[in-house]
Amino acid sequence: MQEEIINKVSQSELLTIxxxxxxxxxxxxMFDLKPFLFMELILKExxxxxxxxxLDWSQYKDQLVGVYCSTDAVIPVxxxxxxxxxxxxxxxxxxxxxxxxxxRQLLLKRINAIDPEDYKNKRVVxxxxxxxxxxxxxxxxxxxxxxxxxxxxxxxxxxxxxPIYKRK
Numbered sequence: 001m002q003e004e005i006i007n008k009v010s011q012s013e014l015l016t017i018x019x020x021x022x023x024x025x026x027x028x029x030m031f032d033l034k035p036f037l038f039m040e041l042i043l044k045e046x047x048x049x050x051x052x053x054x055l056d057w058s059q060y061k062d063q064l065v066g067v068y069c070s071t072d073a074v075i076p077v078x079x080x081x082x083x084x085x086x087x088x089x090x091x092x093x094x095x096x097x098x099x100x101x102x103x104r105q106l107l108l109k110r111i112n113a114i115d116p117e118d119y120k121n122k123r124v125v126x127x128x129x130x131x132x133x134x135x136x137x138x139x140x141x142x143x144x145x146x147x148x149x150x151x152x153x154x155x156x157x158x159x160x161x162x163p164i165y166k167r168k
Contacts, residue, residue: 066102
């Protein structure tokens with residue numbers, strides 16, 4: 001007599017969260033302030049304003065744009081504000097920082113848009129390995145967000161998890 005194989009994982013009440021779902025989609029276009037600086041080091045207000053004003057901003061339509069400076073120059077805050085004022089009518093999102101910083105901010109923004117109440121009193125597995133470089137910061141943030149409401153948090157795959165938190 002052959003025993004029926006029962007998939008206990010599929011019958012469990014585990015909810016899996018794959019942080020890759022929250023990874024920014026699409027290309028991130030970087031806007032470097034360096035070419036707009038005198039000798040690529042000094043911001044001259046009049047020259048900067050003229051150069052920024054004459055730029056074709058429509059090239060950033062519906063783009064995720066990261067604004068940064070690739071040289072070690074002192075950039076006044078207003079310069080970032082000015083660039084944002086020109087980008088805003090076109091760009092999908094504007095974030096200050098290099099590409100890694102932009103990805104981090106977008107990922108955190110999307111994680112924080114999760115409604116923790118959707119996971120109230122649930123057993124949650126935060127998926128581990130994947131194709132995209134999800135940083136430790138994202139795992140920390142999802143844990144911080146869900147811990148107050150969930151029954152338990154585990155890390156890994158539903159068939160092989162590491163316990164993180166269990167409400168007593």
